[in-house]
Amino acid sequence: MTDIAAGRLPPAQIAANFADAHPPLTPHEAVVEASRCYYCYDAPCMEACPTGIDIPSFIKKIGTGNLRGSALTIFEQNILGGSCARVCPTEILCERACVRMAEEERPVRIGALQRRATDWLMEHDPAPFQRGPATGKHIAVVGAGPAGLACAHRLALHGHEVTIFEGRPKSGGLNEYGIAAYKLADDFAQREVAFVLSVGGIHIEHDKQLGRDFDLATLQRRFDAVFLAIGLSGVRALELEGESFAGVRNAVDFIAELRQSGNKANLPVGRSVVVIGGGNTAIDAATQARRLGAEDVTIVYRRGPGDMSATADEQDWAQTNGVRIRHWATPHRLLGRDGQVTGIEFMRTQPGANGRAVPAGDTFTLETDMVLKAVGQVFIADPLKSDGSLALAVEDGRIAVDADRRTSLPGVFAGGDCVAGLDLTVAAVQDGKVAALAIHRQLMG
Amino acid sequence: MADLRTNFAGIRSPNPFWLASAPPTDKEYNVVRAFEAGWGGVVWKTLGEDPPIVNVSSRYGAVSWGGQRIAGFNNIELITDRPLQVNLDEIRRVKRNWPDRAVVVSIMVPCTEDAWKKILPHVEDTGCDGIELNFGCPHGMSERNMGAAVGQVPEYVQMVAAWCKHYSKMPVIVKLTPNITDILKPARAALAGGADAVSLINTVMSITAVDLDLMAPEPTVDGQGSHGGYCGPAVKPIALRMVGDIARDTEMRGLPISGIGGISGWRDAAEFIALGAGTVQVCTAAMHYGFRIVDDMIDGLSNWMDSKGYATIADFQGRAVKNYVHWSDLNLNFKTIAKIDQDLCIKCGLCHIACEDTSHQSIAALRVDGKRRYEVIEEECVGCNLCAHVCPVESCITMQPQPAAKPKLVWGNHPNNPMYVPEAAE
Numbered sequence: 001m002t003d004i005a006a007g008r009l010p011p012a013q014i015a016a017n018f019a020d021a022h023p024p025l026t027p028h029e030a031v032v033e034a035s036r037c038y039y040c041y042d043a044p045c046m047e048a049c050p051t052g053i054d055i056p057s058f059i060k061k062i063g064t065g066n067l068r069g070s071a072l073t074i075f076e077q078n079i080l081g082g083s084c085a086r087v088c089p090t091e092i093l094c095e096r097a098c099v100r101m102a103e104e105e106r107p108v109r110i111g112a113l114q115r116r117a118t119d120w121l122m123e124h125d126p127a128p129f130q131r132g133p134a135t136g137k138h139i140a141v142v143g144a145g146p147a148g149l150a151c152a153h154r155l156a157l158h159g160h161e162v163t164i165f166e167g168r169p170k171s172g173g174l175n176e177y178g179i180a181a182y183k184l185a186d187d188f189a190q191r192e193v194a195f196v197l198s199v200g201g202i203h204i205e206h207d208k209q210l211g212r213d214f215d216l217a218t219l220q221r222r223f224d225a226v227f228l229a230i231g232l233s234g235v236r237a238l239e240l241e242g243e244s245f246a247g248v249r250n251a252v253d254f255i256a257e258l259r260q261s262g263n264k265a266n267l268p269v270g271r272s273v274v275v276i277g278g279g280n281t282a283i284d285a286a287t288q289a290r291r292l293g294a295e296d297v298t299i300v301y302r303r304g305p306g307d308m309s310a311t312a313d314e315q316d317w318a319q320t321n322g323v324r325i326r327h328w329a330t331p332h333r334l335l336g337r338d339g340q341v342t343g344i345e346f347m348r349t350q351p352g353a354n355g356r357a358v359p360a361g362d363t364f365t366l367e368t369d370m371v372l373k374a375v376g377q378v379f380i381a382d383p384l385k386s387d388g389s390l391a392l393a394v395e396d397g398r399i400a401v402d403a404d405r406r407t408s409l410p411g412v413f414a415g416g417d418c419v420a421g422l423d424l425t426v427a428a429v430q431d432g433k434v435a436a437l438a439i440h441r442q443l444m445g
Numbered sequence: 446m447a448d449l450r451t452n453f454a455g456i457r458s459p460n461p462f463w464l465a466s467a468p469p470t471d472k473e474y475n476v477v478r479a480f481e482a483g484w485g486g487v488v489w490k491t492l493g494e495d496p497p498i499v500n501v502s503s504r505y506g507a508v509s510w511g512g513q514r515i516a517g518f519n520n521i522e523l524i525t526d527r528p529l530q531v532n533l534d535e536i537r538r539v540k541r542n543w544p545d546r547a548v549v550v551s552i553m554v555p556c557t558e559d560a561w562k563k564i565l566p567h568v569e570d571t572g573c574d575g576i577e578l579n580f581g582c583p584h585g586m587s588e589r590n591m592g593a594a595v596g597q598v599p600e601y602v603q604m605v606a607a608w609c610k611h612y613s614k615m616p617v618i619v620k621l622t623p624n625i626t627d628i629l630k631p632a633r634a635a636l637a638g639g640a641d642a643v644s645l646i647n648t649v650m651s652i653t654a655v656d657l658d659l660m661a662p663e664p665t666v667d668g669q670g671s672h673g674g675y676c677g678p679a680v681k682p683i684a685l686r687m688v689g690d691i692a693r694d695t696e697m698r699g700l701p702i703s704g705i706g707g708i709s710g711w712r713d714a715a716e717f718i719a720l721g722a723g724t725v726q727v728c729t730a731a732m733h734y735g736f737r738i739v740d741d742m743i744d745g746l747s748n749w750m751d752s753k754g755y756a757t758i759a760d761f762q763g764r765a766v767k768n769y770v771h772w773s774d775l776n777l778n779f780k781t782i783a784k785i786d787q788d789l790c791i792k793c794g795l796c797h798i799a800c801e802d803t804s805h806q807s808i809a810a811l812r813v814d815g816k817r818r819y820e821v822i823e824e825e826c827v828g829c830n831l832c833a834h835v836c837p838v839e840s841c842i843t844m845q846p847q848p849a850a851k852p853k854l855v856w857g858n859h860p861n862n863p864m865y866v867p868e869a870a871e
Contacts, residue, residue, distance in 0.1 A: 028512075031512050032512040034512070035511035035512040035513075038793045038795060038837050039795070040792075040793040040794050040795065041793070041794030041795060041797060041798035041810075042794045042797075042798075042810065042817065043793075043794070044792060044817070063511065063512075099791040099792055099793045100791070102791040102792070103791045103837075103838060
C-alpha cells in the first residue's frame with residue numbers, strides 16, 4: 001500500500017523546517033568574524049569568486065562599521081550578492097581559497113559576512129543605484145533569472161533601456177523556483193528582484209516565452225541587442241520501464257512546487273522517498289522531502305561520494321537531515337502496482353575506465369512511495385529556432401559564446417546555465433555582467 | 446615549583462601580583478574576594494579627607510580593537526567616595542584576617558603638611574603594611590591640586606614624601622604619573638624625599654573615543670565628557686619604558702619599583718620584573734575578567750620560571766636592564782634579514798604589500814606554476830622586522846642574524862656622525 005500524504009508533521013514544525021536554515025550573523029558576531037580576515041593582498045578568495053568581489057575590502061568595511069560601503073563593494077560586482085551570500089557553494093569557491101584554510105582549515109565565513117552587509121543595505125536603502133543618463137538604446141533580455149537580471153541591471157546603470165521577457169509568472173529564475181526553500185527563506189527572491197529593478201529603466205514582461213510567444217529573429221529586429229538567459233529547460237529522463245507510474249516525479253518540479261506553496265503542510269510527500277542523482281538538486285529534493293516529514297529518504301547515486309557534483313558540505317547537510325546516501329548503484333527498473341510506483345530495482349555499479357560506473361552484476365530493490373528524478377537538466381535549443389531553423393551555434397549542448405558572451409549571431413549574447421561554465425548563480429551573474437559591458441561597448445563604441 | 450614570594454621595600458607578599466589602587470580594591474568585600482582568589486597583595490583604593498568626594502555616573506571608556514574588548518581602558522572615577530573611618534575599619538579587619546598578604550593603603554590629601562600629618566597616624570594605626578602616595582591621578586583630583594598636579598612637580602613629590610617619612614614609620618611608595626616629559630625627575634625627587642619605593646605608571650591622560658552622535662568625548666555624562674586616565678593593555682609599552690628608565694638610572698640603583706600598566710598575564714609580569722620591577726600591580730585585566738585571572742598569572746609565572754631554571758623572583762629580576770641601552774649604544778654593524786618558511790606560508794601577501802608600499806621593496810610577489818610565492822630579496826632587506834610583524838602565522842617569517850662581518854660600531858664612532866672625531870694617529 002503506497003503512502004503519499006500531506007501534513008506528516010504539525011504545521012508549526014513544517015514552518016520551522018522551511019525557515020532560514022542558516023540564520024544571519026548578529027552585528028557583533030559579524031565584527032568578530034570580520035576580524036578573522038587577514039585583509040590579504042592579492043587575495044586568493046577574490047580570485048576564486050566568479051564575480052571578482054573585492055572580498056578583503058568588503059570584510060574590512062564590516063569591521064569598521066561601514067556597512068553601506070561594504071555592501072556597495074559587493075553589489076558593484078554582483079548585484080545578486082544577497083542571494084549569492086545564501087546559495088553560493090562558498091566551500092568550493094572563496095572559502096576554499098581563504099588563506100586560513102592552509103593555516104587552520106577554518107576559513108573566514110565570507111558568505112555569512114556577505115549576507116550581513118547585503119542584508120543591511122537592502123533593509124536600509126532599498127534603491128541604492130540609479131540608472132545612468134538615457135542612451136536611447138533598447139536591449140531585450142530573455143529570462144529573468146540571475147543572468148538576465150544581472151545583465152539588465154548593468155545595462156541600466158549605463159543608461160540603456162531594458163525589456164526582460166520571462167516565461168514564468170514570476171521573476172528570479174532558479175532563485176524563485178529552483179533553490180531549496182530554507183536557503184532563500186521567506187520572500188527573499190522577490191525582494192531581491194525588486195532591489196535589482198529599483199535602478200530604473202527595466203521592464204519585465206511575464207508569461208512571455210521564447211519560441212511560443214515570440215521568436216529570436218523578431219527580437220533582433222526590434223532591439224539594439226539581445227541577451228539570452230534561458231537556462232536549462234529540459235529535464236533528463238531515466239528512460240526506464242515504469243517511469244510513468246504515479247509517484248515518479250522530476251525533482252525540479254517537486255522543488256518548484258515547494259517554493260511556490262504558501263502552506264507546505266498541504267504538500268503531499270511519500271512516507272518513503274528515493275531520490276536518484278548526485279547533484280545539488282538531488283540534495284535539495286531529498287532534504288526537503290525529509291523536512292516535509294518523509295520518514296525514510298534515500299539518495300542513490302551511480303558513483304562514489306567524490307564524484308557527486310553536490311559538494312561535500314551539501315552531502316553532509318543532507319546526511320545531517322537524516323537522508324541516507326547510497327553510492328554505486330543505478331536504477332534498472334521501476335516497480336509498481338495499479339499505476340502507482342512501489343519500488344525500484346537497482347543494479348550495483350563499480351568504477352570502470354575513466355571513472356565511469358559500470359554494472360557490477362547484481363541488483364537490489366528499494367521499496368518506496370515516491371521517486372524523485374534528479375539526473376540532470378539539459379539545454380533545449382528549440383525555442384531559439386526561427387522558421388524551424390537554428391541560426392546560432394550550439395556547442396556541447398549549450399549556446400556557444402566567446403569571452404564577452406557573444407554568440408555566433410551579431411548583436412546576440414548569452415549567459416547563465418544556457419552557456420558552458422559553472423551552473424551556479426554567481427557564474428550566471430558574472431555572465432550577465434560581462435555581456436552587459438560588451439553590449440555597452442558595442443552599442444556606444 | 447618556583448618560589449614567588451617577594452619582599453618589596455620590607456612589604457612581604459606570597460606572590461608579586463598585587464591589585465592596584467582602583468575600583469577592585471575599593472572595599473573589604475572586593476579585597477577579601479581578591480585574597481580568596483590568590484592575589485598576593487592590594488593597594489587599597491585611595492583614601493582622602495572627609496567629606497568624601499562625589500563620583501559621576503558613567504565612568505569608563507574603552508577601546509575595542511578588531512572585536513577584542515578593552516584593548517585600552519579609561520576612567521573618570523575619583524578616589525574613594527566612602528567616609529575615611531569606614532575604610533580604616535575595613536583595612537584593619539582585612540589585614541588582621543589576611544596577615545600573609547600585602548595591604549598597602551593609597552592616600553591623597555591636599556598638599557599641606559597638616560593634611561598629611563593628620564591622616565598618616567590613622568592609616569598607620571590600621572596595621573597596614575605601607576602606603577602609596579597617589580601623585581598620579583590625572584583627572585578630577587588634579588584640578589584640586591592633588592594627584593598628578595603634585596606628581597608633575599618634582600619639588601612637591603620630594604616634599605610630601607619627606608612628610609610621610611617624618612610622620613610615619615611605614616614604607617612609603619610614591620606612585621608616579623606618566624603625564625610628564627622625563628620620568629626620572631619625579632622618581633629622583635621621591636628618592637630624595639626618602640621614599641622607599643616607586644610604583645608606575647599611573648594612568649595616561651586620554652580621551653578614548655568621541656561619541657559621533659552625541660558629539661562628545663566618551664564616557665559621556667549628561668551629554669558631555671571629560672578627559673580620563675588611560676590604562677589597560679594599550680599602555681603597557683609606555684609603562685615598560687618608564688620602568689626601564691628608572692631601573693637603569695645609576696642614581697636610583699636598587700630603588701624598589703612596583704610595575705603597573707596593562708599587565709594582563711604572567712608574561713607581562715615577567716617582562717616588568719625582567720626590566721627591574723619587584724612586584725606588579727594589576728587593575729584593568731581584573732576589571733575585565735574578575736579576580737580569577739590571578740590563577741594563571743601565578744602558575745604561568747611559576748611554570749615559566751621552572752622552565753628557565755629561575756628559583757626565585759630575584760633570580761631574573763632586572764636581568765633585561767643591562768640590555769636596555771640608549772640608541773647610540775646599538776651596534777650599527779649588526780645585520781639581520783628576513784626568512785620566509787615556505788611550508789608555513791599561507792600566501793596572504795601581507796609581507797609583500799607592507800614591504801612594497803611602506804618599506805624597502807625586498808619581498809617579491811611571484812607566481813610559480815600559477816601558485817603564489819613570496820620571496821625575500823636578501824640584497825634589499827634591511828632587517829626592519831616589519832614583515833615578521835605583519836605575518837599572521839607564528840614563526841613563518843623569522844629574522845636571521847647574519848655572521849658578523851665587522852666589529853661592533855656605535856654611532857659615536859661612525860664616520861657619518863658629524864660629531865665624530867677620529868683619534869689622531871699616534
